[in-house]
Amino acid sequence: MSREQYPKQFLKLGKTSLFQDTVLRCLKLSDISEIFVVTNEAQKFFVSGQIEELGLVVQVENILNEPQGKNTLPAICFGMHEIQKRFGKCLAAVFPSDHILDFKAMEKIKSAQSLCSKYLVTFGITPTSAHTGYGYIKSGKDLEIGSKVLEFREKPAVEYAKKYILEKCLWNSGMFMFDTDVFFKELKKHAPDIMAAFNQKDKKIEEIYNDLPSISIDYGILEKSDKVAVVPLENKWSDLGDFDSMFHETKKNEHGNASYNCDDMSLNSNGNLIYSKKDKIVSLIDVKDMVVVDTPDALLVCPRKSCQRVKETVTSLKSQKNEKAFFHRTVYRPWGSYTTLEESERSKIKNITVSPGKKLSLQIHNHRSEHWVVVRGMAWIHVDDKEFYLRQGESTFIKAGIKHRLSNPGTIPLEIIEVQLGDYVGEDDIARFEDDFGRA
Secondary structure (H helix, E strand, O other): OOEOOEOHHHOOOOOOOHHHHHHHHHOOOOOHHHOOEEEEOOOHHHHHHHHHHOOOOOOHHHEEEEOOOOOHHHHHHHHHHHHHHHHOOOEEEEOOOOOEEOOOHHHHHHHHHHHOOOOEEEEEEOOOOOOOOOOEEEEEEEOOOOEEEEEEEOOOOHHHHHHHHHOOOEEEEEEEEEEHHHHHHHHHHHOHHHHHHHOOOOOOHHHHHHOOOOOOHHHHHHOOOOOEEEEEEOOOEEOOOOHHHHHHHOOOOOOOOEEEOOEEOOEOOEOOEEEOOOOOEEOOEOOEOEEEEEEOOEEEEEEHHHHHHHHHHHHHHHHOOOHHHOOOOEEEEOOEEEEEEEEOOOEEEEEEEEOOOOEOOEEEOOOEEEEEEEEEOOEEEEEOOEEEEEOOOOEEEEOOOOOEEEEOOOOOOEEEEEEEEEOOOOOOOOEEEEOOOOOO
16 A cells, blocks of 8 residues: 555545644644654655645745655654754654544643653553554653653563553653753763764755664663653554554444445455455455455455565565555656556556646656647646647647656646657656756
8 A cells, every 4th residue: 555655654544644644633732834844855745745735834944854764863853953943942742654643642742841841751652452563661750740761662572562561561652752952962962973963064964864873762862861751641542553553443344344445245254454446346255354455556465463574575576676666556746646557668658647836847758759638627838949738638749859848727637648658668767957846
């Protein structure tokens, strides 16, 4: 369901994505102008686009692009550094964007502000099972709200998870609240190399990240500091780490299955997660506790208890440099999206949708020609030194090596069919001359 270039936080399992839900929760604590998102170059347009879908406008400078992934401590330092630069001493909360969390939890999170003058505050989830996919937090001395952290524990085997629950340990949620002064004081004490790297005012973020280790905030600071407090949350929470988690978080139908999109006509089958194409009939017969995920370019069938092994399949696909590990047949761009309908070695057919007011880059392709047919809306076309409009049913042809540009001047989405023909039809056969989105 997710791919390298389309991670799970942007999936819409309902009306909104996990990322959008996170933004809406954050609005309970801060104005949109005070919300920062640490992401990467490939995903920054998902971030701005999905925020715009909520009817909100995020400042460009609030979207922070990591030049490379270096785990959670550098990412959080990047955000905290920019917040301190903009606002000075203040409180900042940190939320992963791919979690399910009851909105009611934000009131309890807000009440933890009083601890931040002395402690780095983390939020623990009251366990509902001996889960082996989460880290655990052991509480110590009680405070006015929550308690001091006595110990962080790694993801355990099931027998240890059961023991931790008897000890009243909490699941480690990866959510935090920090006073900027306390955070940077503890960072300087326990990870001085990272503190020094971000204080190099003459260096660009790309150079700073080259010098950083890949390290989690747990290893880098929290497990070393004696100034960490935990506030327990008894609200519904999940990091949706696999299909089994997804099953447990989904309302079951009359068959006892968690079913998405499809028409579930199963017989004597329950405890299954079923995800398929919209309106497709799926019938499982005498099948229990399975995962069946059917997307346009991939099919997964496995027992729910084995769904963590999906990662092995993804690793194998990546080692083969298989595009399906990175992209769906539908690929999202800052101007809209395209879906590959058919392709061969020398041809490709796409359905392209351009959002109102958006335009693709001024570009050329060296190895392929393109034929565009307007299906819906009105297109503004720039080909070589000519500019003209195309309406529904009209078409144009662009030879290889000719500068061209497509845009949507209308108020409804523009939809076109593009037929590519040439010796090579790969996505990297493109040279951009102008681009509204700052792409190379």
